[in-house]
Amino acid sequence: xxxxxxxxxxxxxxxxxxxxxxxxxxxxxxxxxxxxxxxxxxxxxxxxxxxxxxxxxxxxxxxxxxxxxxxxxxxxxxxxxxxxxxxxxxxxxxxxxxxxxxxxxxxxxxxxxxxxxxxxxxxxxxxxxxxxxxxxxxxxxxxxxxxxxxxxxxxxxxxxxxxxxxxxxxxxxxxxxxxxxxxxxxxxxxxxxxxxxxxxxxxxxxxxxxxxxxxxxxxxxxxxxxxxxxxxxxxxxxxxxxxxxxxxxxxxxxxxxxxxxxxxxxxxxxxxxxxxxxxxxxxxxxxxxxxxxxxxxxxxxxxxxxxxxxxxxxxxxxxxxxxxxxxxxxxxxxxxxxxxxxxxxxxxxxxxxxxxxxxxxxxxxxxxxxxxxxxxxxxxxx
Amino acid sequence: xxxxxxxxxxxxxxxxxxxxxxxxxxxxxxxxxxxxxxxxxxxxxxxxxxxxxxxxxxxxxxxxxxxxxxxxxxxxxxxxxxxxxxxxxxxxxxxxxxxxxxxxxxxxxxxxxxxxxxxxxxxxxxxxxxxxxxxxxxxxxxxxxxxxxxxxxxxxxxxxxxxxxxxxxxxxxxxxxxxxxxxxxxxxxxxxxxxxxxxxxxxxxxxxxxxxxxxxxxxxxxxxxxxxxxxxxxxxxxxxxxxxxxxxxxxxxxxxxxxxxxxxxxxxxxxxxxxxxxxxxxxxxxxxxxxxxxxxxxxxxxxxxxxxxxxxxxxxxxxxxxxxxxxxxxxxxxxxxxxxxxxxxxxxxxxxxxxxxxxxxxxxxxxxxxxxxxxxxxxxxxxxxxxxxxxxxxxxxxxxxxxxxxxxxxxxxxxxxxxxxxxxxxxxxxxxxxxxxxxxxxxxxxxxxxxxxxxxxxxxxxxxxxxxxxxxxxxxxx
Numbered sequence: 001x002x003x004x005x006x007x008x009x010x011x012x013x014x015x016x017x018x019x020x021x022x023x024x025x026x027x028x029x030x031x032x033x034x035x036x037x038x039x040x041x042x043x044x045x046x047x048x049x050x051x052x053x054x055x056x057x058x059x060x061x062x063x064x065x066x067x068x069x070x071x072x073x074x075x076x077x078x079x080x081x082x083x084x085x086x087x088x089x090x091x092x093x094x095x096x097x098x099x100x101x102x103x104x105x106x107x108x109x110x111x112x113x114x115x116x117x118x119x120x121x122x123x124x125x126x127x128x129x130x131x132x133x134x135x136x137x138x139x140x141x142x143x144x145x146x147x148x149x150x151x152x153x154x155x156x157x158x159x160x161x162x163x164x165x166x167x168x169x170x171x172x173x174x175x176x177x178x179x180x181x182x183x184x185x186x187x188x189x190x191x192x193x194x195x196x197x198x199x200x201x202x203x204x205x206x207x208x209x210x211x212x213x214x215x216x217x218x219x220x221x222x223x224x225x226x227x228x229x230x231x232x233x234x235x236x237x238x239x240x241x242x243x244x245x246x247x248x249x250x251x252x253x254x255x256x257x258x259x260x261x262x263x264x265x266x267x268x269x270x271x272x273x274x275x276x277x278x279x280x281x282x283x284x285x286x287x288x289x290x291x292x293x294x295x296x297x298x299x300x301x302x303x304x305x306x307x308x309x310x311x312x313x314x315x316x317x318x319x320x321x322x323x324x325x326x327x328x329x330x331x332x333x334x335x336x337x338x339x340x341x342x343x344x345x346x347x348x349x350x351x352x353x354x355x356x357x358x359x360x361x362x363x364x365x366x367x368x369x370x371x372x373x374x375x376x377x378x379x380x381x382x
Numbered sequence: 383x384x385x386x387x388x389x390x391x392x393x394x395x396x397x398x399x400x401x402x403x404x405x406x407x408x409x410x411x412x413x414x415x416x417x418x419x420x421x422x423x424x425x426x427x428x429x430x431x432x433x434x435x436x437x438x439x440x441x442x443x444x445x446x447x448x449x450x451x452x453x454x455x456x457x458x459x460x461x462x463x464x465x466x467x468x469x470x471x472x473x474x475x476x477x478x479x480x481x482x483x484x485x486x487x488x489x490x491x492x493x494x495x496x497x498x499x500x501x502x503x504x505x506x507x508x509x510x511x512x513x514x515x516x517x518x519x520x521x522x523x524x525x526x527x528x529x530x531x532x533x534x535x536x537x538x539x540x541x542x543x544x545x546x547x548x549x550x551x552x553x554x555x556x557x558x559x560x561x562x563x564x565x566x567x568x569x570x571x572x573x574x575x576x577x578x579x580x581x582x583x584x585x586x587x588x589x590x591x592x593x594x595x596x597x598x599x600x601x602x603x604x605x606x607x608x609x610x611x612x613x614x615x616x617x618x619x620x621x622x623x624x625x626x627x628x629x630x631x632x633x634x635x636x637x638x639x640x641x642x643x644x645x646x647x648x649x650x651x652x653x654x655x656x657x658x659x660x661x662x663x664x665x666x667x668x669x670x671x672x673x674x675x676x677x678x679x680x681x682x683x684x685x686x687x688x689x690x691x692x693x694x695x696x697x698x699x700x701x702x703x704x705x706x707x708x709x710x711x712x713x714x715x716x717x718x719x720x721x722x723x724x725x726x727x728x729x730x731x732x733x734x735x736x737x738x739x740x741x742x743x744x745x746x747x748x749x750x751x752x753x754x755x756x757x758x759x760x761x762x763x764x765x766x767x768x769x770x771x772x773x774x775x776x777x778x779x780x781x782x783x784x785x786x787x788x789x790x791x792x793x794x795x796x797x798x799x800x801x802x803x804x805x806x807x808x809x810x811x812x813x814x815x816x817x818x819x820x821x822x823x824x825x826x827x828x829x830x831x832x833x834x835x836x837x838x839x840x841x842x843x844x845x846x847x848x849x850x851x852x853x854x855x856x857x858x859x860x
Contacts, residue, residue, distance in 0.1 A: 053630030054736040054766070076636060105578065116578060118586060119555045134827040135820070140733040141765040142552060142804035144541045144590050145812070145819055146846060147828040151554065151586025155579065172636030195496040201519075201607045228637070228685075231678040238675075281497045281575035308497075308577055335580035353580040358570045362834060363582050369830040381581060 004043040006125065006133060006164045012039065013162065014131025019375045022158035024062060024100030027085075027092045030339055031157060031351050031380040041099050044164055047071055049139070056122070056139050057170050061099025061163040068098055072170055080171040081117050082108030082259075088269035090340055099163040105155025108263040109224070112198070112305045113205040118154035120169045126153060126161035129371025139167040152366075158377045160370040174226040178236055179206070179255040180247040183218040187211055187286040190221040191307035195282060196243035197223045198306050202235040208262045209307065211289070213300035215267065222258055223247070262304055265311045271300075273313045274320035274341040280334035282307035288336075291328035297321045316341050322349045329353070352381045383430060383785075383810055386844050386856065388478035392435070392458050399456055399480070400436050406448045411486075413437040422463065422481045426528075427471040427811055429781060434461065434475035441486045443561055443569060443599040450597065451567030453480055459840050460565070462593035464536030465507065467528040469729055470809025472540060472592055472845065482597060484535045490514050491600060499558055499575050501602045504535035508542075511603060520605045523550035526805065527718065538598050541590030543805030548764035549640040549673075550606070552805065554589040559602035562588060562595075565836045575602055587831055592807050593842045595835035609673035612640065614710045615683055617690050618664030618697035622646060625666035626739035628693040629763045632670065633736065635689055637682050642764035643669040643714050646743065649721075649758035649771070650713070656720030659713035662697040668763065669714055717760045718771075725756075725773040728784050732795030733767045733804035745794045746770055753787040755780065767804035768795070793818050808846045816848055825851050 003009035013020070019036030041062035049058040052075040059068055065083070072078050083106040085096060100106075102124075107116040114120075123137030136149035153160060185193065190209030197204045206224030223244060225235045240247055250258060261267065268275055278288050285307030292299050292314065299321070302311040314321040325336040335353035338346065355363060363381075367374070392399070400414045413419055414436040424431040435458070440446045453460050463473040463483040475481050487503035488510075494500070495518060502511060508529040511522040525544035526532055532542070538560065543552040550556070559573030572585040579585060588595050619625040629642055645653065645667045654661045661667060668690075672682040683700065690698060701707035713720075721727045734742050743759065750757040750772075761768040772787055774780035792802050792812065796819045802812045816825060829847060832839065832855075839856050 051735065051737055053634045055633060056735065075634070105583075107578075111577065115551060115555050118583060119551060128827065132823050132827075135824050136827065138799065138801050138819075140735060140767075140800050140804070142543050142547065142733045142762070142767040143801045144543075144552075144805055144807050145801045145803050146808060146816060146825070147831055148541065148554065148587055148590045149827060149831070151583045151589075152831075154586070155583055160582075171638065172634070174636065192496075198498065199495055199519075199607050201610050228678070228681050230681040231674060234675055234677045279576045279578055279580060281494075281499075283496050284576075305577060333574045334576040337580060355581050356571065358564075358568050359572065359581070359584065362570075362584060365834040366582065366831065369834055370827070 001037060002040040002043045006044065006127065009044065009162060009164060010127045010131045010133050013127050013129065016375055019378050022162050022377055024097035025064065025094040027087050027094045027096045028100055028104050029090060029092060030104065032382055033343060033346060034377050034380045039162065041097060041162070052077060055170050056167065058139055058165065058167045059098050060165050061097065063098050064095040065098055065101060066095060076173050077170045078173045079120065079168065080110060080114045081120050082110040082263055083117060084108050085264050089265050089275060098166055102154050102166050103156065103158050103163055109206040109208060109259055109304050112207060113203065118151050121150050121154050121166060122169055123167035124150050124153045124163060125165040126163045128161040129373055129376050134161065137167065141169055157380050159367055159381055162376065174228065176229045176232040177224060177226040177255050178232050178249055178251040179258050180223045180236065180239060180244050180249060182221045182244065182247045185219055185221050187289060187301065187303065190219060191283060191285055191303060193221055193244060194223065194306040197239060200239065200243050202239055203227065206259050206262070207306040209303040210267060211301045214302045224255065224259060262302070265302060267302060268300070268311065268313045271313060272316065274316040274345060275339045276312040276314060276321065276325060276336050277339045278310040278312060278325065278329060278334065278336045280308060280310065280329060280332050284332045284334065285310050287332060288325065288328050291324050292321055295324040297324060316345055319349050320345050326353065350382060384849060385476055386849065388476055392478040395456065396435055399458055402452055403436060403438055403449065406452060407438060407440060407445060411439045422475060425466040425468040425471060425473045427469055427474065427809065430471055430474055430810065432475050432477055434479050434481045435477065437481040437483060439483050439486050443563060446482065446563045446597055446599050447567045447569050449482060450563055450565055454566045454838065454840065457838065457840065459843055461842050462535070462539065462597045464505065464533030464539065465531050467532040468536060468540065468807065468809055470803070470807045470811040472807050472809040474810055476844065484533060484599065487599060494575065495520065497575055498605055499602050500605050501600060502534060504538065504598050504601050505533050508532050508534060508537055515605050516608070519608050521608050522603055522605055523556050524553050534601055535598055538589050538601060539591065539593045540807035543767065545641045545643060545762060548642060548762070549638055554586060556604045557585065557589055557601060558604055560585060560588060560598045561600035563597045563599055565596065565838065565841050573602065592809065592846050594832055594846060595841070610675045611679060612671055612673045613679050613683065613701050614669050614671040614707055615686065615701065616697065616699040616710045617668045617670065617695045618662045619666045619693060619695055622666045622743040623740035624693050625668055628668065628690055629739070630736055631689045632686055633764060635685060637672070637685050639670045639672050639686065639764065641669070641671040644759070644761050644763035645714065645717065646759040648756060649717060649760045652720045652724055652758060653713040653717050656723055657713045657716040659709050661713050664696050669710055714760070721758060721771050721773065726776040727774065728772045728788050730768065730770045730772065730788050730791055731803045731806040732792045732800055734795050734798050734800035736763070736766045738798040739763065742794060742798055746791055749787060749790050753783060755784055755787055766800065789815055810845055813846060814848050829855060
């Protein structure tokens, strides 16, 4: 099914006889495999408003991300939360949509400095599981009128409703960027260096450590600075003479390429194995890798968000390390999502992290309210 | 403004409820003497007041859980209260309700600089969160005007903002985790020191839910390293339109100031008379503040001043030193106090798209003339969050007229693509206007969330949603 309007989508959902699989660009096949008839959002496409002076963009959910990027670039702006392109890592094709980015709550390296997809989402329109059109939030930056269903919809993977339109806060693309690089640090040393950078007043917008198994050579620790030309130069000097003594520098496009690599987890693309996305507090990042080592599980680790987001490449056999990772994140505080694995592994291991009992009960009750028949991507996040 | 009639059943068992509460808490943590409960009869929306059945002041999450469990069993409505600084009546009691105040819960539980967070009990005031970390070079970013007094609990309930959220975001963007006590006493942890939920973003919907989904007793907050410096610049313009266009151009240019504040002539004059900050007598005034090292400040201000000059400003005043910087902020920071000296006032909080500033300011002027009440404008221009102050005389019975003007102004905000409230919350104040912004289906979707968290509709029940919209749920729950 490929509805051409919000009304048509609402009717299709209201009349649906069975489960529906919601599909934007089809580039993020993540979570439990879902049964049901495919509903494509590609017919709900187009930017409906872009006001550069108000930092606002409104687009229908099926709008290709490339169209949004191009529109924003025309006015020197961008989506500041730096959404990951999952295609290289997952080996998918197709054109990612803005609805998919929001439904999957996708944010990149800059998330530590500016916030996640949910923080830039100002408003939503969606069709709930009963076929009712709901609007929440709006197109202004400060809005506390009623409950914030906007946040609830971001990262809900279509299980509460099918997004039809999103309003976003956008930001200007800075004039300059640069990256400071160190090689050969251990994960603990690397994360400590990232902490030093992130606790400095120098507005670091990227902080990553790629271990030796990830780079295939020396480990690499990277810190990104963005802003006006003079400001970037000043902060580079300040960091190199303080928190990050003697680190190498990459500027402009060379710097941008380093962060595309981190954003899209390119070192794991095309390599065999399962991929995990783990969230812990930054200094706990290396402990997650340690837990796998103690269980005798070989792996590569790419630390983003100053150590707080750990991408792991593990053997796609047995539970792919699930037991060790989930025990570790339970103990440390955090969670682990199985992002890429064979269908067999994804059927055996719940891809989304298990939730505490009381929280799981709220999840289930919310889904029952918004999708009483349980037809929207049923079980995807289970 | 109407509140539902108190439950006769609850009022009838008043003594038993108080007696049971006393068994759960230390003697000084339960207040039921009418002379003392009067201190809790209203918040900063002083036009409405009602003494509660009792007030409880717990010190721990366990006590909060026990209180809520008891009130749930007895079917007693509970109104959570932070510091009582809500401008929307968010903690206005009803006669049959227990006020649950978190004012005694002020501990810092954990400070972690490497991971850039602090965990506090939520009765702690906003400013004292920064106070706990500033010696080590950190701060907590959201800065509502009431930050000296307001509690983190209330900030989370209302998703409070402040003058500097253009760069740093509002409460929800700086909140990493909470301990939430549900109405039945269940204690839940949502989020933590890590980022993002790994499932549905329940933390995101709890923040800003106005104390209707649970009582937040502990919070993990993001703290940031303090910038090296900050400097404001003051600009005076010949018209509101020109000032509005200047704001838009600054934002478009790619310099993101930490704050862009706007005042119109009535507000400037009142502030000047009150604070004597040396403001020029212009039609519209902007205060733009940037942060960074000396070099970075120069670079940013250079760009900003270049843009401002294109708009032929009447006055451009850079702060040469800390003293001058403080004077530039002095008038703005005393705006509400200045207004209070002259008149009673209602402070509105609508947000509009920045591009609609001139149009909305014109509309407000016309409405103001029509009602014969003066309106002064002071607001966060960078993010379109307006604070029109409607001046009236309560002794001459002008409250009703002022409220009607307020409703018309907020309706105008919604009509141009904005919203009723940007950072104060709905409470009782904007409750009955919710239908201007939302369809019945939109409100239904929000009320479903309350059904899930608080099926009996006992937590702060008569707020946020128009009484008619929530009536069937509140009655069914009884």
